[in-house]
């Protein structure tokens with residue numbers, strides 16, 4: 001990058017040093033400001049491409065305050081601070097900086113940080129602009145289609161969702177003429193699935209007949225401008241019962257945004273975007289919606305240009321059985337909890353671009369599935385998807401594994417070998433457990449990210465690669481940065497587009513669908529009919545906290561299927577209650593491996609007890625396979641996995657010990 005830089009720093013010596021280094025590197029320095037007031041003046045006179053921003057400044061306002069102005073103006077900025085404490089990092093992070101530099105810093109670090117910041121800024125800005133242009137086009141197409149109002153609103157909901165995420169979208173004329181309730185709404189029930197709510201449905205769901213329905217709607221505040229309500233309980237105070245309050249109670253909504261739009265016939269239609277997240281909306285959303293006002297007005301024109309809405313006769317879009325929610329475009333991803341859907345929105349938003357993605361979430365939350373979805377929804381889908389588990393490769397081999405080696409580069413390198421980056425050429429590389437990468441490898445990875453080329457061990461020739469990078473970790477990388485075990489520059493480079501996956505305990509409403517999905521899968525795998533899940537088991541699954549997330553649930557269901565007799569409903573074979581968690585604490589369960597060990601042990605004990613009954617007989621009448629209703633070959637392979645030997649049970653007597 002070479003462009004205009006503004007330095008906002010109150011220590012003159014540091015600021016002057018920066019100016020010299022930047023000039024030598026070919027940047028134009030717009031000026032030095034020692035306070036937010038000075039910096040404000042400066043950006044009004046000449047807009048810089050990038051700002052280097054000290055956190056502690058002269059005057060009342062800090063760099064963090066100024067960062068909000070820069071964000072609103074879309075100017076890239078890097079923080080400069082003598083303090084990289086967790087608290088400052090957290091506060092600074094909330095302003096979405098393009099980089100962070102800790103004083104004292106080396107000249108090289110400064111230049112690398114500027115490069116990374118510019119990359120991050122232009123990439124996210126570029127992709128935002130591209131997407132918003134596409135949104136304008138889609139909205140214009142929808143407004144011109146010949147469709148009923150409810151169908152137009154449905155289509156619009158689908159295209160707006162990634163930009164203004166909502167759980168419920170509604171539109172209706174305001175102010176109300178009593179008796180003419182004509183709101184249309186869609187409740188989000190899947191990634192691309194919405195349930196229609198018209199007058200009839202509102203009346204049923206809210207338990208109100210028409211005059212009451214219209215009265216409740218009339219009680220609601222009528223906004224003349226776009227507005228955000230962060231706290232739906234505050235709305236409750238302003239009127240006895242409002243439509244917003246009833247909707248919030250019914251659908252557990254926490255915040256909403258309202259946008260009034262004038263129609264050609266003089267009526268005003270209000271669009272409402274409701275979210276289950278508190279503080280879900282900001283002026284950024286309002287600005288975007290304002291830019292779509294013409295299309296929003298055209299869309300509403302169809303439905304609200306006469307007194308009676310044609311959509312009132314519309315049918316409800318039937319929700320699918322909640323037990324079988326497969327999200328379209330996402331292979332093997334089950335569930336429709338709003339937190340999961342938000343992560344899927346981000347996945348679809350970023351998929352078409354080459355932007356690096358960082359997937360965050362506890363172990364077993366489905367990070368790999370998301371990485372695969374990004375790849376399969378990208379233009380690289382026909383290219384390779386190469387997974388590297390950074391935690392599983394011995395540190396001595398990581399470099400050759402990632403970048404390849406020449407023949408004879410080290411002892412044992414008898415052949416020239418391509419590294420994973422080259423194998424992933426024209427496709428995607430998925431760096432799982434990136435938090436485990438040793439520091440020296442982090443430097444090398446940063447180089448690949450910057451130069452887009454790899455160097456084999458034992459060779460000085462670089463090779464260009466065209467690879468999209470997706471990284472994942474279950475660690476808190478900011479903490480690792482503060483501890484000094486993860487490089488700040490690499491963190492910023494990877495963190496261009498973070499996607500956080502919820503833990504299973506945060507999306508418990510998805511447990512029944514996941515349970516049914518896994519139970520079906522394992523019954524099919526073991527050649528059994530699926531007899532259903534016992535109510536007691538479902539209660540146990542819902543009450544548990546799932547430290548191992550979906551992977552642990554999958555293991556528990558597999559175990560229940562194996563240990564089930566194939567006729568009765570599935571039962572839990574070990575206690576999963578929160579009491580169980582206390583006891584697991586006592587058992588010192590710290591990792592997923594500990595959880596798996598307990599599961600293995602339970603299964604082992606159960607199979608042993610059956611083998612005792614059958615006196616070591618596996619096949620035939622009264623054999624263990626029959627008692628367990630398993631194929632003998634399946635039982636034998638489980639026994640081999642669990643280290644159980646049949647011979648130990650032939651001539652079994654009570655004195656035998658295991």
Ligand SMILES: Nc1ncnc2c1ncn2[C@@H]1O[C@H](COP(=O)(O)OP(=O)(O)OP(=O)(O)O)[C@@H](O)[C@H]1O
Nearest residue numbers: 332333334362363364365366367368369474550551
């Ligand atoms: N939404 C989902 N629906 C159904 N199955 C899922 C879902 N998410 C994950 N799984 C399954 O759960 C298991 C664990 O998922 P995955 O390996 O992607 O997790 P992870 O977060 O990458 O774990 P780790 O951090 O340990 O690498 C896999 O078998 C995966 O197929």
